[in-house]
Amino acid sequence: MKTPREVLFARHHTAQAGLDALRQEVLADLPGKPAAMPADAGVRPGVRWSLREFLRPFRWHLAGLSAAWLLVAILNSEPSRATTPAFASQDTPPPRQLLMAFREHRRQLWELLQPPVAAVPTVPHASVPRRRNDPAVSLFIA
Secondary structure, three states, X not given: OOOHHHHHHHHOOOHHHHHHHHHHHXXXXXXXXXXXXXXXXXXXXXXXXXXXXXXHHHHHHHHXXXXXXHHHHHHOOOOOOOOOOHHHHOOOOOHHHHHHHHHHHHHHXXXXXXXXXXXXXXXXXXXXXXXXXXXXXXXXXX
């Protein structure tokens, strides 16, 4: 069974030649336009697929990303020598002094993080005598 599209193409197949002739007449009347149209005008070949056609839908995205990378490159450019950081102009202490300060800092942290140790006196437990009114444990022999 034929689809409706195939039925319409079969019915109006003869009109295509007349439409092509009418198109040629209209194009001939326009100034500066070519009189003949190429056979494959308006048809994109499936084999010829270029990078330009692929990137065309993404042109605004690529332009935005390009602008962002350009801004990153400008901001990361090397600063002039006139602006020196403040920490570079200060004198640095010798390595031995830095090591001692690091050890002191580590000792203070260790003291702060350790749980407090309560000094518990070690008194031996004295045996507590039994009360007199407690029933005595007796063994019953049967």
